[in-house]
Amino acid sequence: MSRWRASAYHLLISLGLALVVVTLLIGAWYPPPLFQSGGGMDLFFLIIGVDIVLGPLLTLAVFRSGKRGLRFDLTVIGLLQVAALAYGMSIITQTRPAFIVAMPNRVVVVHADELHPDPPPPAEFASAPWLGPRMVTLRLPEDAELRQEITLDVMQGNPDFDRRPAFFAPLDQGYESLFQSPLPLEPLLKFNPDLEQEILDWLKQQGVENIQDAAFLPVMTRSREIALFVDTRRKLLLGMRDVPSNY
Numbered sequence: 001m002s003r004w005r006a007s008a009y010h011l012l013i014s015l016g017l018a019l020v021v022v023t024l025l026i027g028a029w030y031p032p033p034l035f036q037s038g039g040g041m042d043l044f045f046l047i048i049g050v051d052i053v054l055g056p057l058l059t060l061a062v063f064r065s066g067k068r069g070l071r072f073d074l075t076v077i078g079l080l081q082v083a084a085l086a087y088g089m090s091i092i093t094q095t096r097p098a099f100i101v102a103m104p105n106r107v108v109v110v111h112a113d114e115l116h117p118d119p120p121p122p123a124e125f126a127s128a129p130w131l132g133p134r135m136v137t138l139r140l141p142e143d144a145e146l147r148q149e150i151t152l153d154v155m156q157g158n159p160d161f162d163r164r165p166a167f168f169a170p171l172d173q174g175y176e177s178l179f180q181s182p183l184p185l186e187p188l189l190k191f192n193p194d195l196e197q198e199i200l201d202w203l204k205q206q207g208v209e210n211i212q213d214a215a216f217l218p219v220m221t222r223s224r225e226i227a228l229f230v231d232t233r234r235k236l237l238l239g240m241r242d243v244p245s246n247y
Contacts, residue, residue: 001063001065002065003059003060003063003064003065004060006059006060006063007056007057007059007060007063008056010055010056010059011052011055011056013055014051014052014055014056014081015052017051017085018048018051018052021044021047021048021085021089022044022048025040025043025044025092026040028130028131028132029092029093029096029097029132029133030096030097031132031133032242033226033240033241033242034097034109034133034221034240036242037221037222037223037224037226037242038097038109038111038221038222038223039095039221039222039223040092042223043088043091043092043095046088047084047085047088047089047091047092048088050084050088051081051084051085051088054080054081054084055077055078055080055081058077058080059074059077062074062077093112094112094113095111095112095113096111096112096128096133097109097110097111097112097132097133098110098111098112098114098115098128098129098133098134099115099125099128099129099133099134099135099136099165099168100133100134100135100136100219101136101137101138101162101168102135102136102137102138102171102174102178102217102228102237103137103138103162103174103177103178104174104177104178104180104181105181105217106217106218106219106220107217107218107219107220107228108162108219108220109133109219109220109221109222110162110163111222112128114159114163115128115163115164115165116158116159116163116164116165117165118164118166119146119164119166120166121164121165121166121168122165122166124168124170125165125166125168126165135171136168136169136170136171137168137169137170137171137173137174137175137177137178138161138162138167138168138169138174139167139168139169139173139174140161140167141167150164175235176235178217178230178237179230179232179235182215182216182217182230182232183215183216183217183218183245184215185211185214185215185216187247188216188227188243188245188247190247191244191245191247192243192244195243199241199243202241203229203238206229206231206236206238206239207231207234208231208238210233213231213232213233213234214229214230214231214232214238215229215230215232216228216229216230216245217230218245218246219240219245224244224246225244225245225246226240226241226242226243226244226245227240227241227243227245228240229241
């Protein structure tokens with residue numbers, strides 16, 4: 001077998017691994033549009049780019065049919081590639097989106113490495129979900145002293161309430177409040193004229209009969225603000241779209 005063919009086989013195996021990784025990323029941990037806006041795509045290209053280049057190129061460099069010690073060389077290359085992939089996957093899992101915290105004026109995507117353990121959260125929110133981010137709402141403490149204590153802590157540069165699972169609650173407990181003061185659609189469309197028709201077509205597909213019924217909440221992701229569209233008449237969350245909303 002020539003070294004080019006060996007390298008090509010190695011590349012096919014690496015591409016298969018890349019397919020598994022991207023399936024996990026998009027299918028669970030970084031569902032669209034968070035794959036684009038939440039850093040998933042950057043991590044994917046960094047890790048897979050290094051991993052795909054690392055193995056096949058090294059195979060191309062060392063492979064020579066009948067070479068003494070070839071099996072050892074290929075074993076070392078395989079182990080290096082597995083180690084690089086394992087390290088990359090550990091970074092992805094540690095930084096995956098964990099909770100989508102919906103509030104009346106905004107939505108915040110909180111990643112697993114941003115969760116603050118103080119005060120101790122209830123068991124329901126004690127760990128980041130493994131099968132994709134969970135949408136929750138925020139319930140500020142009724143205890144005025146605790147609220148002031150956390151506020152002072154935040155002012156010193158520590159995580160805000162929306163990064164502390166102790167104050168998370170199931171979405172249904174704050175669902176109605178999400179429709180009290182969403183932002184009007186018109187300024188968003190004017191800010192994104194190249195996306196206007198795409199947005200309008202998508203809203204129609206979601207069953208929005210009157211465009212005046214559509215509004216949005218800004219969504220703070222790791223790289224930029226996007227939009228969560230809502231139907232104020234039917235009281236429905238229509239979904240997030242990768243539409244810049246920081247106008």
